[in-house]
Amino acid sequence: MRWLTTVSLAFGALARLTDAASCTGVWAVSPNCTSNEVAYKRDFFYIGGEYVYNASLSGSIFSDQLYVEKLxxxxxxxxxxxxxxxSAGVPSGAVWLNTPDNRRGWASYFLDHGYQVYILDITSVGRSAQPQFSVFPMKIGSTDNITRNDYTAPELIDPYPQSQNHTQWPGTGVRGDPYFDAFMAAMIPLxxxxxxxELTMRKNGCQLLEMIGSSFVVSHSAGSTYATLLSDECPSLVKASVNIEPGNTPFQSLVGNSTVPAVGRTSARPYGLTTTEIGYVPALNSSSDLETVTVGEDTAGNRSCIMQTEPAHQLPNIAKVPYVAFTGAASPHITYDHCLINYLKQAGVDPEWIKLGDLGILGNGHFMYLEKNSDEIAAVVLDWMESR
Structure with a gap:
């Protein structure tokens, strides 16, 4: 038994040395591994927030500030x-720096094209402050099952027809794969x-834009909620809202299910695009003033939507900002991003919707900017931005 244990340990050590030699996954932390990021100068700042007195501490702390990296x-x-x-906050803003399989991330791509880049950790995540002394409980970022089924390998459970076309995630997309484990380790609570x-992101985000000037706001998933708030609060400072699979589907959160499509539907965002109030016209007394109706047959491959009843309240500030959404051909978002696009149109916004499949870019899931063809997608985003 002792001999078997020794052999097992030896094989484990050999596997670790093999991984280290190949710079696979987290083993790329080794000083012997070369970074793929481009050369840049880095500064960091804390934006916004305020002093808050705490009697039990007999002093004040600084609360609600936003961590910002300037590259x-x-x-x-x-x-x-x-x-x-x-980012959506799970992972933190570090997700833009490099991919789980250690290729260069979108920060490097756009730096290489001459852009000044700012990366945020949304409030309560990573190096940003916890609101109000963390009196609000934290929730999980993701479980291994959620990450696998929704992001890295949806094709294994077939929750929607398009999932079978998912091919672009590096590695197997399941627990035990070094790239999956590296990605999963980045999932942190918020x-x-x-x-x-939302209140802190709206305030601090606009303060940042006031300091750096009109900027392209590039957001992913739930991060699009905060881009929406900035477009509503300080539209003159948002050059364009660039949304990678926006996660603020009007009034609901959706998860595909191939046998019972209505399963996986939960109420969310009472103001349609946000949890907090945004500038509808006519003005609202409360979110209950937004009367809604469910539109369309609900199937696994094409989800039904919640829209306003007509005449619809408009969103004039958000309409001032050019808006584009990018959706992967094999992502769950291909089944429901039409709900957001149609809702924006109903509210007087003129969004563009770029479906990567229509461009011949196939196989992408929800975290497209981390997948094997991430630079190809970045080039499409860059072309759109340069057209502005």
Whole structure:
């Protein structure tokens, strides 16, 4: 038995040495492994927040501040408008730096094209402050099952027909694969108080834009909620709202299910696109003033939508900002992003919807900017931004 244990340990050590030699997954942390990021200068700042007195501490702490990294290309900036990257919060803003299989991330891609880049950790996540002394409980970022089924390998459970076309995630997409494990390790908790999170992101985000000037706001998933708030609060400072699979589906959150499509539907965002109030016209007394109707047959491959009843309240501030959404051909979002696009149109916004499949870019899931063809997708985003 002792001999078997020794052999097992030896094989385990050999496997670890093999991984280290190949710089696979987290083993790329080794000083012997070369980074794929481009050369840049880095500064960090804390934006917004306020002093809050706490009697039990007999003093004040600084609360609700937003962590911001400023990345400047080593070769210099040659673009007029910076880029502000906002993640969903799970993972933190670090997700824009490099991919789980250690390729360069979108931050490097756009730095290489001469952009000044700012990366945020949304309030309550990563290096940003916890709101109000963390009195609100934290919620999970993701479980291994959620990550596998929704992001890295939906094809294994076939929750919607398009999932069978998912091919772009590096590795197997399941627990035990070094790239999956590296991605899963980046999933961190965030506050359960969506109202507080939105209020601080709106205030701090606009303060950042006031300091750096009109910027492209590039957001992913739930991060699009905060881009929406910035477009509503300070539209003149948002050059364009660039949304990678926006996660603020009007009034609901959806998860596909191939046998019972209505399963996986939960109420969310009482103001349609947000949890907190945004600038509808005519003005609302409360979210209950938004009367809604469910539209369309609900199937696994094409989900039904919740729309306003007519005449619809309009969103004039958000309509001032150019808006684009990008959706992967094999992502669950291909089954329901039409709900957001149609809702924006109903509210007077003129959104563009770029479905990667229509461009011949196939196989992408929800985290397309981490997948094997991430640079190809970044080039499409860059072309759209340059057209602005």
């Amino acid at each position: 400047t290309p080593q070769t210099g900036v040659n673009r007029t408008n910076p880029i502000v990257f906002i 506050t359960s108080n969506a109202t507080r999170l």
